[in-house]
Amino acid sequence: VRVVVLASGTGSLLQSLIAAAVDDYPARIVAVGVDRDCAAAGHAEDAGIPAYRVGLRDHPDRAAWDRALTKATDAHQPDLIVSAGFMKILGPEFLDRFGGRIINTHPALLPSFPGAHAVADALAYGVKITGSTVHLVDSGVDTGPVLAQEPVPVLESDDEASLHERIKTVERRLLAEVLAAVATRGVISDGRKAVIPK
Numbered sequence: 001v002r003v004v005v006l007a008s009g010t011g012s013l014l015q016s017l018i019a020a021a022v023d024d025y026p027a028r029i030v031a032v033g034v035d036r037d038c039a040a041a042g043h044a045e046d047a048g049i050p051a052y053r054v055g056l057r058d059h060p061d062r063a064a065w066d067r068a069l070t071k072a073t074d075a076h077q078p079d080l081i082v083s084a085g086f087m088k089i090l091g092p093e094f095l096d097r098f099g100g101r102i103i104n105t106h107p108a109l110l111p112s113f114p115g116a117h118a119v120a121d122a123l124a125y126g127v128k129i130t131g132s133t134v135h136l137v138d139s140g141v142d143t144g145p146v147l148a149q150e151p152v153p154v155l156e157s158d159d160e161a162s163l164h165e166r167i168k169t170v171e172r173r174l175l176a177e178v179l180a181a182v183a184t185r186g187v188i189s190d191g192r193k194a195v196i197p198k
C-alpha cells in the first residue's frame, strides 16, 4: 500500500512511521509533502524518500494551492494519505480526490479540543485525562470519523511541552498501528462512524 505523508513541523511522527514502515509492514511511504521549509522534509530526504513542497504563499489563493497540492500528491499515486502534523486545512479538491483515504492524528480526545492548540486548550481547561485520536479527515476541523483513541493522564507538573511529548509517544505507536490495520483491512465509514474490519 502506497502512502504519502503530509507534514509541516518537526516531523517526529513522520520519523516514527519511516521507522515502522519496513520489512513486512503493509504500507510504504512513497513521498512526503510539506507546505513550508521544515525538519520533516529533511527527515524524508535522509531516508531517501522524495519530498515536495507546496506553499500556500507561493500561490495566488487557497484554491490554486489546493489544486497544486492535489496534483503534486496525485503524482505519487497514493492509496492512503497520512497527515502527521500538517498544519493546514485541506481544500475541497484534495478531499474530493482522496476523501475517505486521509488519516490524521490529533493530540486530544476528540471531540474535545479540536484545532491547532489542543494541548494548551486541554491544560487550560484543567482536564485530568486527554490523549490521542486517529481519525479520517473530512471537510471540518478535526471532525472526521474516529478510527482509534487512547487516553493520556495530565500530571500536575505538566506544561504544554511535557504533556505534548507524552501524547506524541502514544500518537507514534497508535498511528503506526492504525495505518497498518487500514492498509491491510481497509476502512468502512458512513461519513460519521468508521470501522476497520476485523
Ligand code: GRF
Pocket (backbone or CB within 6 Å): 008, 009, 010, 011, 012, 013, 014, 084, 085, 086, 105, 106, 107, 168, 171
Ligand atoms: C502531533 O502532536 C500531531 O498530532 C499534531 O502535530 C504534532 C506533530 O508532531 N497535529 P511532529 O511534527 O510529528 O513532531
